[in-house]
Amino acid sequence: MFIDSAEITVRAGRGGNGVATFRREKFVPKGGPNGGDGGDGGDVVFIASTHIATLMDFRYQHEYAAENGQNGAAGNKTGRNGKAIEIKVPVGTIVRDAGTGDVVADFVEDGQAVVIARHGDGGRGNSHFATSTNQAPRFAEKGRPGEERHVSLELKLLADIGLVGFPNAGKSTLISRISAARPKIADYPFTTLVPNLGIVRVDEGESFVVADIPGLIEGASEGKGLGLQFLRHVERSGVLCFLIDGLSEDPVKDYETLTAELQRYNPEMLGKRRLVCITKMDALPAERMDELRGLRFDGIAPMMISSVSGFGIDELVPRMSRELKAWREEG
Numbered sequence: 001m002f003i004d005s006a007e008i009t010v011r012a013g014r015g016g017n018g019v020a021t022f023r024r025e026k027f028v029p030k031g032g033p034n035g036g037d038g039g040d041g042g043d044v045v046f047i048a049s050t051h052i053a054t055l056m057d058f059r060y061q062h063e064y065a066a067e068n069g070q071n072g073a074a075g076n077k078t079g080r081n082g083k084a085i086e087i088k089v090p091v092g093t094i095v096r097d098a099g100t101g102d103v104v105a106d107f108v109e110d111g112q113a114v115v116i117a118r119h120g121d122g123g124r125g126n127s128h129f130a131t132s133t134n135q136a137p138r139f140a141e142k143g144r145p146g147e148e149r150h151v152s153l154e155l156k157l158l159a160d161i162g163l164v165g166f167p168n169a170g171k172s173t174l175i176s177r178i179s180a181a182r183p184k185i186a187d188y189p190f191t192t193l194v195p196n197l198g199i200v201r202v203d204e205g206e207s208f209v210v211a212d213i214p215g216l217i218e219g220a221s222e223g224k225g226l227g228l229q230f231l232r233h234v235e236r237s238g239v240l241c242f243l244i245d246g247l248s249e250d251p252v253k254d255y256e257t258l259t260a261e262l263q264r265y266n267p268e269m270l271g272k273r274r275l276v277c278i279t280k281m282d283a284l285p286a287e288r289m290d291e292l293r294g295l296r297f298d299g300i301a302p303m304m305i306s307s308v309s310g311f312g313i314d315e316l317v318p319r320m321s322r323e324l325k326a327w328r329e330e331g
């Protein structure tokens with residue numbers, strides 16, 4: 001199962017207490033204060049990792065705590081600091097305060113680390129409090145509590161290019177043709193229930209990530225089909241590649257239905273660069289292909305492809321790569 005949200009509680013370590021002790025040595029009747037400081041508690045740190053693909057683990061464990069600091073000891077001994085806890089999250093995870101919804105951290109890079117809950121400082125021992133008027137303070141500070149936070153995690157995949165189309169348009173077949181991804185493919189709608197990512201290699205050292213997401217249908221914004229939840233996975237993509245079934249009666253209408261649903265989900269989706277592919281060319285007579293070639297989709301000329309025969313794929317991949325470069329250069 002593809003888990004893309006979770007709620008957890010994290011608790012940073014409490015600081016150890018400082019102590020109030022006094023030197024006791026032979027022949028020294030009144031020793032001065034020598035209470036050590038408490039150690040600091042450990043932080044709760046989230047670290048983004050490309051080795052984790054889902055938020056699955058957080059379904060099983062909801063609470064995470066860092067170690068507390070140890071108390072100080074006589075002889076000015078400082079307590080040991082508590083160990084920080086490092087929680088690995090997939091790259092693409094957004095962490096929010098579960099109460100307010102405010103974004104606490106947005107993990108976009110492998111290795112990125114953010115302290116999500118700060119440790120409590122250790123308390124100071126009584127030796128800090130000796131003054132000229134009170135040379136034998138009998139008190140010490142208590143350690144401070146660590147921060148406790150209730151946070152929600154949401155994973156938005158980081159795909160460069162999102163494939164958008166009706167169910168059965170051939171999205172999964174395309175991604176399996178151009179990448180090593182092997183999603184389930186079948187001739188019924190909603191075969192794809194969870195997003196699949198595929199890495200497309202263009203050249204030595206040059207590749208990009210394509211997301212195959214579930215099919216979109218008219219009324220998705222009102223919850224029809226699988227709704228629009230999964231669109232979040234292409235929200236950050238720079239390019240949307242629309243896949244229109246070549247066997248459709250009215251490809252332009254299909255395209256308009258798709259863009260209308262995207263618009264309802266988030267108007268910014270239509271600010272992205274777009275490519276339009278008409279699929280299943282191997283299954284069409286040549287005359288129909290010529291008709292389709294003449295269509296325009298918001299002024300965009302479609303690319304004709306077949307993921308089964310490979311027709312048009314050699315042009316599509318470099319085209320995707322060019323669009324992506326243009327998007328990156330736009331900044």
Ligand SMILES: Nc1nc2c(ncn2[C@@H]2O[C@H](COP(=O)(O)OP(=O)(O)OP(=O)(O)O)[C@@H](O)[C@H]2O)c(=O)[nH]1
Nearest residue numbers: 167168169170171172173187190191192215307308
């Ligand atoms: N002839 C032909 N059939 C294709 C082509 N691409 C996909 N198909 C068929 O179309 C059907 C749907 O393909 P999928 O790739 O599962 O479609 P999808 O868009 O991922 O569908 P959902 O996951 O339901 O949204 C399958 O039976 C495929 O074999 C193609 O290029 N030519």
Ligand SMILES: [Mg+2]
Nearest residue numbers: 171172191192
């Ligand atoms: Mg599919």
